[in-house]
Amino acid sequence: MQFCYAPDIRTAFPQLQSRVLLVDGIDAKADPSAQIARLNAIADRRLAATSEGEFPEIQAWRRAFSAMGLKPTNYRCASEALLRRYRKERALPALHPLIDLCNAASLAFAIPVAVFDTARVTGAITVRPAYGTEIYETFAGDVEHPERGEVIFADDTNRAHARRWTHRQSGWSAIRPDTTQALIVVEALHKTAGDDLAVLTSSLTEALAANWPAAAVTELEPL
Template sequence: MQFSHSDAMWQAFPELRAGALHGDGIHADVDVEAVIASFYAIAEARLAQAQEGEFPEIQAWRRGFSRMGLKPTQYRCASEALLRRFRQEHALPRLHPLIDLCNAISLAFAIPIAVFDAEKIAGDLEVRRARGDETYLTFAGEIEHPEPDEVIFADGAGNAHARRWTNRQSGLSAVRETTRSVLIVAEALHVSAGEDMGKLVATVADVLAGHWPVAPKMAVLSVESARFEF
């Protein structure tokens, strides 16, 4: 299996940098509270200086959403949505230890991170423009079809595992108690994205290895090195 972005996506967003990790052996019986608190503290300190809309990482995604034809204050990248909620509530809901950790890391880096149950992905996974006939399963169990040309995470069976790029994941490949194999993807568009993505990938890898019997495979993707085999 491989994860990639289409050539058209790289042409439209050559500044994109992505991080990808794959690991087996995930389970929900781990204590992650201390590590989450450390990333929350980083986010709290940064939000004390400025609101999330002033962060260069978030501003870059807002520009990216505008280039996709979306209103950036109507549809927000996942990290902005998390930061907004965290600023207001000073905490995030607990879902699964791995999701909770990745959400906390996303807050600290202000970079969206998606976590997929790899066993729910059919064939390769590609970030590309939608045809409009792909199937998206909501968390409420409803079926939707992305708009033509919408940016989605599409697998070989025509399942959309995320809509509006980094806006919302699908319920189909959401991490659950039974999840054992995961694909983690982070994406950024800001000026220092390459340097920051390297740090983020290393951070996620350390957290994975520190809590699960996992030796994650990982890569930082760019237009010159655009595919991740897992």
């Protein structure tokens, strides 16, 4: 499994930092509620001090979306969307133990955390501008074609697994009850991104080991 960036993405966003974890041996039976509670408490403290729109992590993604020609308040990165929902509802819906854990990490660190079922991905995932011919499947099962030039996560079959970079993942490769292997991708653009991603992935690795002790967790080098 490989996770790559097209050269023009690296050129346009030289400040980009990312880390990737491959997790083999997960199931839907784990109960990460203790870890989720600790992560939510971090988000609570941050939101008590200021709104998510003031977080440097979110502001960096808003600048990136503006640079891509997108209105940041119309197309929010995944972590901002989660934080907004959490602030209003004080909870997020339970979906799958792994997704719930990664969503809590995204809340705590204000950093997008993408999770893919590797069985639904063919070849490498590359973050690149879309050709406009890729197939993207929504969670409702509808098929869309990304706009030409839009930043997407694409695999070797021309399938888009995320649209508008960190805005919206595809239902095609979403984690399911029978998922056994997952790819976790964390990306950030703010000044302390490198250090913050290191802490985030360390926290996730510890939580994964606690909840899926038989799982193998491998950190991959983004290309």
